[in-house]
Amino acid sequence: MPAWIPITIAAAFCQNLRSGLQKRLKGRMGTTGATFVRFGFGLPFALLYLAAVAWIDAEKLPAPNAAMLGAAAAGGLAQIGATFLLVYLFGLRNFMVGTAYSKTEPVQAALFGFLILNESIAPLGLLAVVAGVVGVVLISVGNAGPGNVLRGLASRAAAIGIASGALFGLSAVFFRAAALALDEGSAPLRAALTLAVTLAIQTLVMLVWMAARDREELCRVVRAWAPGLLVGLAGASASAGWFTAMTLQKVAYVRALGQIELVFTFASSVFWFREKVTRLEFLGAAVIVLAILALIAGAG
Template sequence: MELWIPITIGAAFCQNLRTAMQKHLKGKLGTTGATFVRFGYGVPFAVLYAAVLHTVFGYPLPLPNATMLIAGALGGLAQILGTFLLIHLFAFRNFAVGTAYSKTEPIQAALFGFLVLGERISLAAAVCIVMGIAGVIVISLARVPLTVSAVLRSLAGKPALIGLASAAFFGASAVAYRTASLSLEGTGVPMQAAYALVYATSFQTIAMAVWMVIREPDQLRASLSAWRSAVWVGASGVAGSIGWFTAMTLQNVAYVRSLAQIELVFTFLASWLVFKEIIAKSEILGCVLIVLAVLGIILLR
């Protein structure tokens, strides 16, 4: 099995943990604060990881270059905007369609990857990507009344547009991060990913802190006051990000982000096995489609 596959699955699991904790903090901090803690409390863990790679395992520290600085900053801004929009979706009563649209990220990542890096995907992989997204959409809409009028209103409504925009920002950030990491070639994949991660996370923290000082100082104070919970968001978020950056350094972004859809399977397994929640038949169908898509990406690409 290629190394990027277990790394991506591990990253998806960590992201699942981070999302659960971030949703809990959303009720205490609001959208901006819940977005900030993902980055602000993650910086120390990212720096520690890079330091261990350098001092313990002997990976050389890269020299910053213009491509890394620009791509990392653009990726950081795009991820902030994508995260903000995704969290903002929960303010809408009919957010399910928007959330489904936000999961079109693999298609948008494939497009950005082609435009920016010239990366192509096979026909079999494209079919698997579409199948995985179909599974995500089936799950997202499982508990929504699917009348014709409701579907038509939802498809062009504000949540749908926000979801599409969120996916576009996440797809763009993934490609930007791969560009930044690849530009550090020669220092080893783990260090390339770690160095790009430290830079991007630090940039995000500074950018959001400045914004919050000027526009939302109460959110910054609340984020600092909630450090006992927020530090775990930062730790799990960086654990996932280490996986994403490393996997995207090794492999085409579209494949990595498609395989990452397995996160939803983890979510439903936890709901069923841990919380004893009842799972709808359509949600089971969606999980099956995602699993088939993941297997297809691994075996057929």
């Protein structure tokens, strides 16, 4: 089994855990604060991870170049926007549906991968695009009934979720570009360095923003340092997995396999948050999973 497959599954599990912890933070701080926690509290763990990888590999850290820094910054800013939209989305619909909307990401990542990195997908990927759209339609209807399909697609939740998925897909492509731009180093080391640099940029940008625009939110973040550390640990663990997998394999396939997170999300939605999932929402998520399986098959 290729290494990127178990790494991706582990990353998906950690990401679902991080999202659940972030949702619980919404009661203690606003969307901006809950977004910052992922990056600011994740940075120390990313630096420790980088040091551990460098020690285990017994390699010298590769020197960041302009292409790597530019791609990391672009991906970092896109991920900030995607995370902000996703956390905001949690307040509009339940946990499972909010996450499922953002799961249009693999299809969008395939498009961005082709446009930015010239990475193509197999013809079967076209079927995945169509199936993914059908899944989003079903989820957008929710429990309102088939007669409100167009209204569901035009809803605020649908637009925000799809925009979040687009930014996540774009950020993933930039992160792969950043790691590949490094001239030397093993895949885990290049991924770890890219992660640390990206989180440093994201933390600095959000700290400056909150210090200038919302100091009260920054104070709320400081007061919630204990749960914030848990979010940071889960987030850094997930990102380490994603960055490593995307250094080894095309973004579209990594993010497609990452849709296994929906399984973890269903469990969290039902057993952790005690939320009800309607039949149409369940069917829509199932169709999206089938679309992802088709996309994975296209990797062959």
